[in-house]
Amino acid sequence: MCGVFGIYNNSKAAQLTYYALYALQHRGQESAGIISSNEGKFHHHKGLGLVADVFKEEQIASLEGKAAIGHVRYSTTGANSLQNAQPLFFKYQGGNLALAHNGNLVNAHQLRSHLERQGSIFQTTSDTEVAAHLIARAGYENSEQSVKESLGMIKGSYAMLFLADNKLIAVRDPNGIRPLSLGKLNGSFVVSSETCAFDTIGATFLRDVEPGEMIIIDQDGIRSERVSSYPTQATCVFEYIYFARPDSDIEGLNVHTVRKQLGKRLAQEAPIEADVVTGVPDSSISAAIGYAEEANIPYELGLIKNRYIGRTFIQPSQELRERGVRLKLNAVRKVVAGKRVVMIDDSIVRGTTSGRIVSMLREAGATEVHVRISSPPVTHPCYYGIDTSAKEELIASSKSIEEIREHIGADTLAYLSTEGMLDTFKDRLGAISEATQCCGYCEGCFSGSYPTEIIEQDKHSLER
Template sequence: MVDELMMDRMHEECGVFGIWGHPEAAQLTYYGLYALQHRGQESAGIASIDEMTMHSHRGMGLVTEVFGGDRLKGLRGHAAVGHVRYSTTGDSRLANAQPLVFSYHQGNMALAHNGNLVNAMTIRDRLERQGSIFQSTSDTEVVAHLIARGGYPTVIENVRDSMAMIKGGYAFVILVDDALIAMRDPQGLRPMALGRLGDAYVVASETCAFDTVGATFLRDVEPGEMIVITSEGLHTERFADASRKALCTFEYIYFARPDSDIDGYNVHMVRKHLGKILAREAPVEADVVIGVPDSSISAAIGFAEESHTPYEIGLIKNKYSGRTFIQPSQELRNLGVRLKLSAVRKIVDQKRVVMVDDSLVRGTTSARLVTLLREAGATEVHVRISSPPVKHSCFYGIDTSAREELIASQKSVDEIRDFIGADSLAFLTEDAMLSAFGVERGKPHGFCNACFTGLYPTEVYQTNKRALERQVKV
């Protein structure tokens, strides 16, 4: 089991990358996945197509570990798809690493996806009763079976028909013998962007991957859109109507890299704006503002600028700590926070400190960080969270705790403050958070805030809750 620090953060399921029309497709996919590594560190994989032959390699670990040595040399071809994974649906094991690769009556196919299919259990049960045999516990394989069993003469038609059957939040890349297919769910819960690299087309979960490989951003893939790239060029169509756009706000708050642009908003600028709003909504007299590395730094800078309080690096992250495991004694478990984060004593000693963090899930990490700062000499520790309280589980591709383990669903703000040992604690309201995107109070918006409000953008959660609770890793 991973330690409590790992469990007290939200995790995105994965990142996807695809490229068509480049002689070094696999190598560029490797670099694209390296840029998306923050979206998943459990496994990585690449599949490429060389005329009618598909090559693939996947493994457990980081991109650099999975593709060490000469692993990339065998991935020949002009097109490739890649994937980095953090498991939410399905166990953390090699069988669930992606892309999933198949050979069937219509040719070769490699699938990779970011997100969660909320009706996957229902579809899988039906397919198994009809004779399908599954090799993994990943919901991605459900889509592969639907495509393979399709009754249309072309792969594209079968993909379109299959996507109409699934519900949830997802960004898919599918590589077949003669096409690269990219799709985004009808609500746009998960991000996906389209780019160009010379004569090649590129798709990725985030635009930071384009910067890494030297591609030019063209546009975001629209909710409910299917992009098909072949030797004849790019074709786009709708496989579903985008009835209600609901992009996950946690992409901006925590998951995405600060240098990425998603649906027209730069992640760093949104986080910085959230920090400014937080300073206006919950001011406090302090000597220094610090952020919890890495995702909270932008919000901390914004808080410091708005409050006219010096910003300092008060917590240092050990980038080489990797995963730590639960030790046999409480004393050794408590050392886990020091393996990952340490306080800069000269910065916080005898200071009133504002610690800005992007979210508070179970509260154990915040409690340990407050203790760490006090041990380093801080006279006061005021915690400011640049998002609303997380009160509900996510069913669309984010690994959240069960609702009863979410501290904000069980305790008031004052009770949470006492639990983490802070002198004061404040969160953003939902309206304040949305104002960072220019949304006026009470006005319609295109974001999913279900983890804060319990209002889910699809009806499947309400009708299939028990299956979802079995499906989602908590």
């Protein structure tokens, strides 16, 4: 789950990209980078860490040009190292090309092995570099034609931005698994993983990039081509449940509103007598508000987040996740002491975080802790860009709900049903214009049914 942003035809391209990456920081905290183009000359800077740590004022000022792309990284394929930080930059017979990618290519290992046998030399362990080599080998001087042909060989999820000498190319995979939106800022066009970045820089949302669509932006304006003739939409439901910011809109649906509706449905399916409802900050707050409203139980800030700590779920190792939980949250004793507490969370993936939070609430004096999850049990790996690629890491893949309840120490535990989750989306879709092309969702992590062929491999199998 990375974040990508691009802008074309703006004298402050790098500065605006910097602000946009700030807005997308929740999508990746391991590295950040920006590449700008100034009349065919490329300037770049990237580094490990948060956007604020990687970029200083003088570095942003050095990124000259009216076009730029930026990236914040959350690694699922390839190590967390500077060589894997994006955007990637390469030269080939078609000129200069920079590439930023959100998603995961499920056949990257096969393609890489084939390319290496043909003589390709790789500089990173990221699956994204496979796309770069395919483009270079396509043999076209026209960059969008090279991109289009190379994507025909790729399977998996991708929202990709390409910055060429004189154009910006944005493309979304045929299933639309990862989000990508198009906007406008005065005379400039912008593309982003989430619409919250548009709000940050003052841009206007135009529309979502459609599944299987390639958008080309150059000095003549904007045009669209298809990279897939008959795309079948399968937008990742976890974008709505956890990853996206609540102020973002994806496929016409506001993330906060969806989460609130999920919480309401959860209250209908799993009611409980309690004194207070609280949500695990930040992604579960909206669902907690919905649950409290539907159940007619007061909502309170029973858990406070340290705003200087990142998201523990997307830390690259279990040790860091556990340490992050201890630093990240604190229970408000005056709110939960002597109370029967309903703790709303968006998901239980490994179980470590939930157990720690339940213990924290009990230590703060809660007499009962009832855990309610605003999504179904995560029983299957995700192969499209979420770091749950090993089934044995998923607590719900091997334990019953009662066993999970015992493991995390809750008095009761209930999940939202898959039917309830999908019905929530159907209800919301009824209020959307017929022009919105949204026909389905990927919920493979809950059901094991995936929209593409899956090629089993270790998540770090590209590492050398």
